[in-house]
Amino acid sequence: xxxxxxxxxxxxxxxxxxxxxxxxxxxxxxxxxxxxxxxxxxxxxxxxxxxxxxxxxxxxxxxxxxxxxxxxxxxxxxxxxxxxxxxxxxxxxxxxxxxxxxxxxxxxxxxxxxxxxxxxxxxxxxxxxxxxxxxxxxxxxxxxxxxxxxxxxxxxxxxxxxxxxxxxxxxxxxxxxxxxxxxxxxxxxxxxxxxxxxxxxxxxxxxxxxxxxxxxxxxxxx
Amino acid sequence: xxxxxxxxxxxxxxxxxxxxxxxxxxxxxxxxxxxxxxxxxxxxxxxxxxxxxxxxxxxxxxxxxxxxxxxxxxxxxxxxxxxxxxxxxxxxxxxxxxxxxxxxxxxxxxxxxxxxxxxxxxxxxxxxxxxxxxxxxxxxxxxxxxxxxxxxxxxxxxxxxxxxxxxxxxxxxxxxxxxxxxxxxxxxxxxxxxxxxxxxxxxxxxxxxxxxxxxxxxxxxxxxxxxxxxxxxxxxxxxxxxxxxxxxxxxxxxxxxxxxxxxxxxxxxxxxxxxxxxxxxxxxxxxxxxxxxx
Numbered sequence: 001x002x003x004x005x006x007x008x009x010x011x012x013x014x015x016x017x018x019x020x021x022x023x024x025x026x027x028x029x030x031x032x033x034x035x036x037x038x039x040x041x042x043x044x045x046x047x048x049x050x051x052x053x054x055x056x057x058x059x060x061x062x063x064x065x066x067x068x069x070x071x072x073x074x075x076x077x078x079x080x081x082x083x084x085x086x087x088x089x090x091x092x093x094x095x096x097x098x099x100x101x102x103x104x105x106x107x108x109x110x111x112x113x114x115x116x117x118x119x120x121x122x123x124x125x126x127x128x129x130x131x132x133x134x135x136x137x138x139x140x141x142x143x144x145x146x147x148x149x150x151x152x153x154x155x156x157x158x159x160x161x162x163x164x165x166x167x168x169x170x171x172x173x174x175x176x177x178x179x180x181x182x183x184x185x186x187x188x189x190x191x192x193x194x195x196x197x198x199x200x201x202x203x204x205x206x207x208x209x210x211x212x213x214x215x216x217x218x219x220x221x222x
Numbered sequence: 223x224x225x226x227x228x229x230x231x232x233x234x235x236x237x238x239x240x241x242x243x244x245x246x247x248x249x250x251x252x253x254x255x256x257x258x259x260x261x262x263x264x265x266x267x268x269x270x271x272x273x274x275x276x277x278x279x280x281x282x283x284x285x286x287x288x289x290x291x292x293x294x295x296x297x298x299x300x301x302x303x304x305x306x307x308x309x310x311x312x313x314x315x316x317x318x319x320x321x322x323x324x325x326x327x328x329x330x331x332x333x334x335x336x337x338x339x340x341x342x343x344x345x346x347x348x349x350x351x352x353x354x355x356x357x358x359x360x361x362x363x364x365x366x367x368x369x370x371x372x373x374x375x376x377x378x379x380x381x382x383x384x385x386x387x388x389x390x391x392x393x394x395x396x397x398x399x400x401x402x403x404x405x406x407x408x409x410x411x412x413x414x415x416x417x418x419x420x421x422x423x424x425x426x427x428x429x430x431x432x433x434x435x436x437x438x439x440x441x442x443x444x445x446x447x448x449x450x451x452x453x454x455x456x457x458x459x460x461x462x463x464x465x466x467x468x469x470x471x472x473x474x475x476x477x478x479x480x481x482x483x484x485x486x487x488x489x490x491x492x493x494x495x496x497x498x499x500x501x502x503x504x505x506x507x508x509x510x511x512x513x514x515x516x
Binding site: 011060065216 | 326
């Protein structure tokens with residue numbers, strides 16, 4: 001199993017190196033300018049990096065290659081989620097180290113770091129489970145299109161709401177109702193309390209473990 | 223004696239198609255050719271055997287071990303070349319082989335290099351830039367380098383030029399030396415089967431219609447011409463019967479029965495010609511009957 005993980009990191013080292021360099025830089029910029037959107041961008045970058053690895057893995061049918069190796073299928077499933085976990089932990093760890101070394105102004109929020117880690121693992125666990133369930137069926141393509149459409153709609157709604165809030169603020173108007181939702185999310189997200197962070201982490205790890213089983217239960221590798 | 227593989231009531235279903243129930247086995251030291259038209263289920267059979275697709279029901283054994291995805295010891299005994307040649311595209315052939323070598327205790331780097339030379343395969347080129355033929359060769363090298371006891375070859379020579387194709391077939395013959403190894407081989411190039419196979423299994427619409435020893439087929443099948451002036455004789459064992467006036471030609475799957483009947487009914491100028499395994503296979507696939515039980 002470790003040979004597979006090692007090979008995957010070795011194969012996509014350029015991808016990991018580029019993102020390794022950019023993510024801490026973005027996070028540090030966020031701290032410097034106190035602009036949350038930069039931090040959000042780094043989260044998107046992290047997801048994109050792992051997604052890029054995953055897309056290449058699918059395109060080159062490396063699952064198909066690995067499944068033919070004399071390895072228990074659950075170990076291959078474990079290797080897949082470990083790659084996500086290792087990458088994310090490395091980035092979050094790198095950020096924490098940089099933060100401590102350069103003694104940046106704002107205090108380090110360990111809950112936020114754990115939430116980012118858990119969030120990335122959770123997102124990819126869901127993606128893997130979806131793919132395992134529908135691999136080899138026409139539903140896979142329809143599902144992918146649906147996911148992209150939902151994400152695009154959420155993003156568009158998000159931007160539209162921010163624009164509306166910004167407009168209201170500049171005009172001295174009462175903020176739109178949606179801003180209350182934003183405020184609510186700001187104070188009630190997984191990083192809000194120790195307990196919510198822990199629960200979020202546990203949830204993501206449970207889902208991560210489930211992906212090992214869904215991988216083992218794939219009906220087909222093609 | 224332990225079979226090289228056994229398929230026991232294996233069924234795989236897709237919307238609008240069912241493969242099986244398949245019952246098939248192979249003795250060590252022999253080659254079984256797998257013949258069937260497109261979309262008859264050959265590749266699905268190989269996918270089930272290589273653990274790429276999970277059968278809906280049934281059991282697959284490789285040298286007595288159940289082909290379980292959770293206990294993969296049996297995978298050490300097989301070498302598979304199929305319809306998809308998956309590699310680390312950005313790595314050279316050499317790097318790809320080095321990656322695979324780590325999982326097989328019996329892997330011989332010297333054998334891999336030797337095979338690449340024989341197949342005229344450049345190992346210092348990235349897999350992603352290899353031609354289709356060279357990708358097939360790389361798959362063959364990867365499948366053979368750990369000296370597996372069972373080779374599962376699904377159209378392994380498609381896309382190869384005649385010289386390399388011959389080299390591949392020679393290599394497969396050599397692999398059989400010693401009598402322990404077995405090959406399960408599907409191809410549309412029937413001359414390859416004629417050269418290599420000991421027995422043939424015919425697949426049609428997901429069902430095995432016939433399994434016969436190649437020599438039995440060659441002994442039984444004949445193209446027979448004769449003259450007969452009587453009206454419309456029904457010839458025993460005839461798969462094809464053409465006539466023009468008093469001249470008749472039949473393709474018989476049971477030459478002894480056919481010849482016996484022709485002599486008994488007083489047919490004249492009887493001439494019997496042997497058929498090639500290619501022609502026999504084509505006739506069986508056209509007819510799709512269980513000729514052996516005829």
